[in-house]
Amino acid sequence: MFIRAMTTTRHTLILTALGLITPAAFSGSPTPAFPDIIQHKNVSQPVQILNVFPEHGLTDPHVMQVNGRLYMGMGHDKTWDTETDWTMDRWEIWSTNDLTTWRKETTMYPADTYIGQQPNAWAGDFAQKDGKYYWYFSNRNIDTGVMVATHPGGPYKDALGKPLLPEGIAPTHPYDPEVFEENGVYTIIFGAGAYYAATLAEDMISLASEPVPIIIKTKDGKVKPTDDKPTVFKREDIYYLVWGADYAMSDKLLGPYQYAGDFMGGGHGSIFNWQKQWYVVHEHHDISMYYRGIMIKPLIFNDDGTVNLVNDTSYPEGGGRVWEFEKSVMGWRAVANTSVNWNSTGTISGDHKGSAIIESANWASASLEGTDLSITLKNQSDAKSLRIYLAEFATNRPEFWKYSDINWSNSAQAELAIKPNDQSFSTYTLDLSTVDKLPNKLKRLRLEFPKNVNSGKWEIESIYIQ
Structure with a gap:
């Protein structure tokens, strides 16, 4: 179940830009300006x-540590209105010296590289050597390039003007690079x-x-297929190869690896040791x-070196979803006969x-099993009901991400009785x-209000599926 306590960001996050960001800065903007300092x-x-x-749309995090500071690329x-596929318009680098206060360092655009104007800013990874810093980046799932800087926070410039890992370099898609350094030797895995x-x-x-394959096998000796974005780290003479929510282990960097099972819930990422704690x-x-x-x-480990999954007690997507509108409309939009306005009080109306x-x-991506839907609504109209539609996320369809169409008449539906002309918020x-x-x-x-309501106002404070 998705527990509301997991969403304490609205209470524990202070958005500051040295006092320059105020609620008014977000008014009327569906995707508000994001502060350069987050605490x-x-x-x-x-x-x-x-x-x-x-609510900033950052993903595919990878880190490096420089002089006691952690840099995350x-x-x-690009937008929460994306209907199909992954459209990514830039890379950002943020840094911290305590994991809790984050400062924006720089922004890098595909147009600054051989990619050009295409929104193909897929996953990358850092490396550092001899006072230079490198950002190895994906041109979508096509190829991999490299940028270089003299400061970990940038600015970064395209070092080649062409791919480092071009199409055809290996019998796989040469993207989603991972760079691992050991004893001065740098290995790129992709x-x-x-x-x-x-x-x-x-x-x-x-x-x-020349590129060589990394073999991963299950305990019964079968080759284990992977997903994209490999991540590698070493702990106590064991090499860990992670992809998504799976991982494998080996005593050699290039393997062979033995599939170990589930990793902590999440997607593309990075593993690092910070002040004697793995994260x-x-x-x-x-x-x-x-x-x-x-x-x-x-990240906690068992005595045998396997990952302790009992510690992974929370995951924001969880069994449901929460919309609380503290900072924005959170992707909500009008379809007919109304508009969606964000209010600084933390509502939409x-x-x-x-x-x-x-x-x-689209793509709310939330499990509905064993959940309730709760709406906190101020209905200042004659409406006595609210129709709920829940469209199916059918992952069993081939290339499901290409199917943004929804047949609403065939979707799951329910009717909620609501109070007419209510002057306060009520939860249904x-x-x-x-x-x-x-x-x-x-x-x-x-959400659909009745057809015979032509005046009045609706206002929503929160919507929970939990």
Whole structure:
């Protein structure tokens, strides 16, 4: 179940830009300007922050440590209105010296590289050598390039003007690079479905060896397919190869690796040791599958070196989803006969001009099993009911991410009785187990007020699926 206590970001996060950001700065903007300094207060030790950059669309985090400061490079999802596929318009670098206060360092754009104007800013990774800093970046799932800087926070410039890992260099997609350094040797690992590794040359912008496959096998000796974005770290003479929520272990960097099972819940990420504590930073679905966020969680190990999953007690997506509108409309939009306005009091609202219909962003990506839907609403109109639509996120369809179309008439539906002409907020709860054709996973939520209501106002403080 998604527990509301997991969403304490609204209370524990202080957004500051040295006093320059105020609620008024967000008025009327569906995607508000984001502050350059973020501070999380009252964080327990070891640090756990389930949404480091809320409602900013950052994902694919990778880190490096320089002189006691942690630098995190991330891709940015262009918009929460993305209907299909991963559209990423830039990379951002943020830094911290305590894991709780974060400062924006720089922004890098595909147009600054050989990629050009395409929104192809997929995952990357850092390396540092001889006073220079390198950002190895994905051109979507096509190839991999490299940028270089003289300061870890940038500015970074394209070092080659062409891919370091071009198409055809190995029998896999040469993207999602991971760079691992040991004893002055830098190894770049990349691919999807199958991983390949090559040694970087002394100049860090060319290869000193041909790519070789990394073999991963299950305990019964079968080859284990992977996903994209490999991540590698070493602990007590054991090499860990992580992809998504899976991992494998080996006594050699290039393997073979033995599949170990589930990793901590999350997506693309990075593992690092900070002040004698291991951490993982990885993505989650903040607003939607295509407008993501980043979490930091302590990584605990069992005596045999395997990952202790009991410690992984929370995951923002969880079994449901929470919309609280503290900083923005959180992807909600008007479909018919109304508008969606963000209010500095932490609500969204609109006027009735007929059958008012509003929807969440697409790809809400939330499990609905065993959940209720609760809406805290101020209904200042004659409406006596609210129709709920829950569209199915059908992951069993081939290339499901290409199917943004929704047949609302065939979606799961339910009717909520609401108070007419209410001058205060009331909370209405729907037991989703009573809804016919309820999908296992939510793609998009739609709310529809009656057709005969042509005046008045609706205002929503929160929507919980938990």
